[in-house]
Amino acid sequence: MDRGLSAVRRLGNVLKAIIAAVFCGFMAPAVLHAQLMDPTRPPDYMPGGAQQETGPLEAQGFNGSPWDLTSTLVSPQRTLAVINGQVVIKGSKIGDMTVEKIETDQVVLVGGGRTEVIDLVGHDIKKPVESGE
Numbered sequence: 395m396d397r398g399l400s401a402v403r404r405l406g407n408v409l410k411a412i413i414a415a416v417f418c419g420f421m422a423p424a425v426l427h428a429q430l431m432d433p434t435r436p437p438d439y440m441p442g443g444a445q446q447e448t449g450p451l452e453a454q455g456f457n458g459s460p461w462d463l464t465s466t467l468v469s470p471q472r473t474l475a476v477i478n479g480q481v482v483i484k485g486s487k488i489g490d491m492t493v494e495k496i497e498t499d500q501v502v503l504v505g506g507g508r509t510e511v512i513d514l515v516g517h518d519i520k521k522p523v524e525s526g527e
Contacts, residue, residue: 460489461503463512468498475501477512 465476474483475496482501486493491505503510 459510459512461501461510461512463501463514466496466498466501466514468496477501 460478462478463475464479467474472483473496474481475493476482477488477493480488482488482493482496484493484496488503489505491503491510493501494504494509495502499514501512503512
């Protein structure tokens, strides 16, 4: 009787191992091809430098403006800004507009008989440290 019970247990263990192997076989390709999510990756990032086409809602930036100013650098050595993911300097063309002025919290664009001032989103988050603080 012990031999019969032992054989049944071994058969049960073998069946469990087969089921686990089959399950792993089905899951392995999904696990191998799964991409880890980077929480710092921009939402429109495309690997390999590919550009994603923007739909009608994505064509406009913050507050309905077609321009999205995400960064500025103003120093004695160089002055630049990042608008719609493109690095620009004074005199650069972006769309039908020309960069007229770059300040720490805004960029002025001119063109087509109009002037547009783009504010840096969240520019008031960082403030210079005053002496004594």
